[in-house]
Amino acid sequence: MPPNLQPTFRALSDPTRRNILRMLGQRDMTIAEVSAQFDMTRAAVKKHLVVLSDGGLITVRTEGRERINTLNAQALKPVTDWLSWFERFWDTHLDALKDAIETEDTELEKDTKDDTGHHTND
Amino acid sequence: MPPNLQPTFRALSDPTRRNILRMLGQRDMTIAEVSAQFDMTRAAVKKHLVVLSDGGLITVRTEGRERINTLNAQALKPVTDWLSWFERFWDTHLDALKDAIETEDTELEKDTKDDTGHHTND
DNA sequence: TTGACGTGATACCCTTTGGCATCATATCAA
DNA sequence: TTGATATGATGCCAAAGGGTATCACGTCAA
DSSP states (O other), rough: OOOOSSHHHHHHSSSSHHHHHHHHHHHEEEEHHHHHEEESSHHHHHHHHHHHHHTTTTEEEETTTTEEEEOOGGGGHHHHHHHHHTGGGOOOEEEHHHHHHHHHHOOOOOTTTOOOOOOOEE | OOOOOOOHHHHHHHHHHHHHHHHHHHHOOEEEHHTTTTSSOOOHHHHHHHHHHHHHHHEEEEEEEEEEEEEEEGGGGHHHHHHHHHHHGGGGOOTTTHHHHHHHHTTTOOOOOOOOOOOOOO
């Protein structure tokens, strides 16, 4: 059972945060280093980092008085998995996946309070 | 040059909208049909459909007095492409992609007003 | 010890977002 | 025509989001 997608999708919904992920994909950075790349205060960047952390997309380790932010790209896997369900609509060379897809059809997302699960499809 | 990712990521950031996409992946639906699946007013669902449309994820065609919503899964492609940049961190069997990835390294996202492009990395 | 430095935390602001209620408009069916 | 149906559009509201400014606190280096 995949973890809740919502915090991760939420984290990805902001361009600043997406850019931070790309930056951290190149090297670990302190908050100050990340902040230096943007036209906003350190506090604002810090907020973004918290959201990214909530989404599991980064981890933070303390090193002296610094906080090193590290990309945790594995947290993107549930997102790509969710998206892969739709690949059938543009990708034609799908074969073995069909079965897995079909069985997964009826299970829609149940990751937040407002998911009522009313889907009476099928 | 991929279209702006922001409207698409934005559209995906809400669980109701993600569920709508899954539903439309199974069959085209009118607004009323979509609304029937959720514990919210038609007006609220309509707003979600507008956001999905803004993100290019659905198309709408008029049929009599009805509005048929159709999934446009191709609009997810830029998202998966963006995410694929990170696959190197959990996927090991990457070979030919390495070069393409390297050349793409320096080009971060430029899809909104608040992307300052200050990235002095490299 | 004493600052400077890196960060956490909080309060406040304005805008966006997700929801509702309501009314207007167009179409289908008698 | 007349009424039910399907939708569009608008205004309102509370909450969330993205920023700022500011202060407190631990850490490093003299």
